[in-house]
Amino acid sequence: MSSDPDPTQRLCVLFAGALELDHVTPDTDFFLAGGHSLSALTLAVAVEDAFGVRVRVRDIFDAATPALLAARLDGVGPTTTEPADVAPLVPRQRDAEPLPGTEVADATRWLWLERQRGDGNSGAYTVPCLLDGAGPVDVDRLAGALAAVARRHPALRTVFVEAQGAPRAVVTDRVPPFEVVDLRARHLNAGRFDALVNERVEAPFDPSTGPLARTTLFLCPGGQWSLLLVADHLVCDGRSLEILAAEAVEAYADPVSGVVQEPAGEPRKVPPADRATDPRAALDHWRHLLLPAPAPLPLPVRGPRTRPVGGTTATAVEEIGPDVLERLTHLGRRHHAGPFAPLAAAVARTLAGVTGSTDICLGTAVDRRARLGKEKEVGFHVATVPLRLEVRDSMSAEDLVRQVARRTMDAVDHSEVAFDALVAALDPPRSPGRMPFFDVWAALYPRIDTGPCPPGGIALSGGPVPVRVGMFELSFQFVEHARGMRLVLQYDTLRYAADTAERMVRRLGEELTHLLHDPAEPAPEPAPTERTFSGFHFDA
Incomplete structure (x- = not known):
C-alpha cells in the first residue's frame, strides 16, 4: 500500500463509482453522500480488487471517507472504538481456495450487513423466547430432544464467514449448548428471575464462530420450570420459535426417533426460491408505491439524531x-x-x-x-x-x-x-x-x-422476551x-x-x-377455517 503513488485519489475514484457520482473529495463521507449497506459491499469488493488486501464491509463503515480508508489500508489510521474487534487488513491471495460455504439469501445478507454497520454484538439482533413448561421434566430427555431438533435444522448449526466482502453460510456439526439452572433450593423473586433471564438473553453471538442458538432450562421451586430459547436473528425468526417449541415437545414424547418426520405420501412440490413473481414487477410495485419517498415524520424527539439508534x-x-x-x-x-x-x-x-x-x-x-x-x-x-x-x-x-x-x-x-x-x-x-x-x-x-400436556410428556407456552x-x-x-x-x-x-x-x-x-366504534362493530363470528393473511410473526 505504501508504494502506491496516490492511494487516496484511487479510492476517490472507487468511492465515486460505488456512489454513482462524477467525483468525490478525500473527505467525502460515503454514507452522507448516499451510500448504504449494499453499495458498501460493492465498494469493499472494488477496493479489495484494486489494492489486493482483504477489505471487510465493516472497514467501510468505520473508515467512511477516502482519506480515512487510505490511512487504514496503510495501517496508520483510526480503527473503531473497540480496536480488539478490528481484523487487520492482510494481503489477499489471488489464487485462493474456492469460497467457503454457500451464498445466503438477499434478506440474510441485508441483516448481516446491518450488523456490520451497527454494533454487531448488540442484543438487537437476538431473538429470545421464554416458555413455561407443563408436566414433570426429565433433564437428559429434554436435552436429547433439543439436540435432535438441532440435527434436523441446519440453520441451528450454521455460522457465517466473510468472503470477498459478503457473508457465506457454513453448516457445522455442533448443536447449540444446553444449560440447566437449578433454582429449586433458592428463594426466588420475580426480579431475580428476570435478571437471570436477561443475563442470558443479552450474551452476544458471534456469527463467524457460533453457535448461534442456545437453550437454558430453569428448574424452579414447586416443580415449576421454564425454557429459554435464544437465537441470533440470522438463523431464526418468529415462526422458527413456534417450530422449535412444537418439535421439542414431539421429540421429547418420542425419544427413540427423535423428531416426528414428514408425513408419508407424495413429496411436496417446492416452488423455486424467490421466483414467486418477476423481481422487475416487484420493483415496479415498490417504485409506484414509495416514490416520491415519504417525508421523515416530524416525531417529538428531544434531541438531534447524532448517535446510532437503539443503543439504550x-x-x-x-x-x-x-x-x-x-x-x-x-x-x-x-x-x-x-x-x-x-x-x-x-x-x-x-x-x-x-x-x-x-x-x-x-x-x-x-x-x-x-x-x-x-x-x-x-x-x-x-x-x-x-x-x-x-x-x-x-x-x-x-x-x-x-x-x-x-x-x-x-x-x-x-x-x-x-x-x-x-x-x-x-x-x-x-x-x-x-x-x-x-x-x-x-x-x-x-x-x-404447543397444546395440552400429554401423559408422560411436556407442553410449552409463552412468548418473546423484551430486549433492552x-x-x-x-x-x-x-x-x-x-x-x-x-x-x-x-x-x-x-x-x-x-x-x-x-x-x-x-x-x-x-x-x-x-x-x-366507527362504525359500531357487529358481534364476532366464528373463525373461518382459512384466512388469506393471519398477521405477522416475531420478525422484528
Whole structure:
C-alpha cells in the first residue's frame, strides 16, 4: 500500500463509482453522500480488487471517507472504538481456495450487513423466547430432544464467514449448548428471575464462530420450570420459535426417533426460491408505491439524531383485554386479515395525530416461507417491507383497515426484493440516524402454545422476551398472551422522553377504541377455517 503513488485519489475514484457520482473529495463521507449497506459491499469488493488486501464491509463503515480508508489500508489510521474487534487488513491471495460455504439469501445478507454497520454484538439482533413448561421434566430427555431438533435444522448449526466482502453460510456439526439452572433450593423473586433471564438473553453471538442458538432450562421451586430459547436473528425468526417449541415437545414424547418426520405420501412440490413473481414487477410495485419517498415524520424527539439508534431503550406498556382483542380480530377477518391490520391502523392514526402528517409509512416484516416452500424450516425467512398509508380524519375505520390489509398482502406478493436492494434501486433521500422510508416499526408477536400436556410428556407456552436494545427508534410490539395482548412500545431513550412514550401508548389505546366504534362493530363470528393473511410473526 505504501508504494502506491496516490492511494487516496484511487479510492476517490472507487468511492465515486460505488456512489454513482462524477467525483468525490478525500473527505467525502460515503454514507452522507448516499451510500448504504449494499453499495458498501460493492465498494469493499472494488477496493479489495484494486489494492489486493482483504477489505471487510465493516472497514467501510468505520473508515467512511477516502482519506480515512487510505490511512487504514496503510495501517496508520483510526480503527473503531473497540480496536480488539478490528481484523487487520492482510494481503489477499489471488489464487485462493474456492469460497467457503454457500451464498445466503438477499434478506440474510441485508441483516448481516446491518450488523456490520451497527454494533454487531448488540442484543438487537437476538431473538429470545421464554416458555413455561407443563408436566414433570426429565433433564437428559429434554436435552436429547433439543439436540435432535438441532440435527434436523441446519440453520441451528450454521455460522457465517466473510468472503470477498459478503457473508457465506457454513453448516457445522455442533448443536447449540444446553444449560440447566437449578433454582429449586433458592428463594426466588420475580426480579431475580428476570435478571437471570436477561443475563442470558443479552450474551452476544458471534456469527463467524457460533453457535448461534442456545437453550437454558430453569428448574424452579414447586416443580415449576421454564425454557429459554435464544437465537441470533440470522438463523431464526418468529415462526422458527413456534417450530422449535412444537418439535421439542414431539421429540421429547418420542425419544427413540427423535423428531416426528414428514408425513408419508407424495413429496411436496417446492416452488423455486424467490421466483414467486418477476423481481422487475416487484420493483415496479415498490417504485409506484414509495416514490416520491415519504417525508421523515416530524416525531417529538428531544434531541438531534447524532448517535446510532437503539443503543439504550426503555418500554411503555399497555394491556389490551381479551374482549378488545376478539373484536379487533373480527374486524381484521372481515378484510381477510388478522388482528395486525387494525393494530397497524391504530398505530398509523396515532402517528398521524402526533405528527400532523397524513402520509404514514411503517416498517414491518413479512414471513416468506410459503413463497420459499419452507413452511416447516427453522431459519431467517422474512423480509423487511415498508407499509405506506394515507391517514385522514375523514376516513372510516373500515377504509383504513381495508387499506392496511391490502398493503400487507401486496407486501407479501412483492417481498422478494431485499430491503437494501429496494433502497439501492429507489435511492430515496437519506439523513443520518434515520432508516430510509420509515422511522417506526410495528409487529405482532403471536403466543406460542404447543397444546395440552400429554401423559408422560411436556407442553410449552409463552412468548418473546423484551430486549433492552433495538434496531429502531420507535417499535410498536403487540405481544399476545393467555389473557389477551400487551402493547410494548420500545423507544430509544436518547431520542424520546418517557412521558412522550407514555402519551403515545395512551393515544394508541384511544385510537383502538375509535376503530371499534366507527362504525359500531357487529358481534364476532366464528373463525373461518382459512384466512388469506393471519398477521405477522416475531420478525422484528
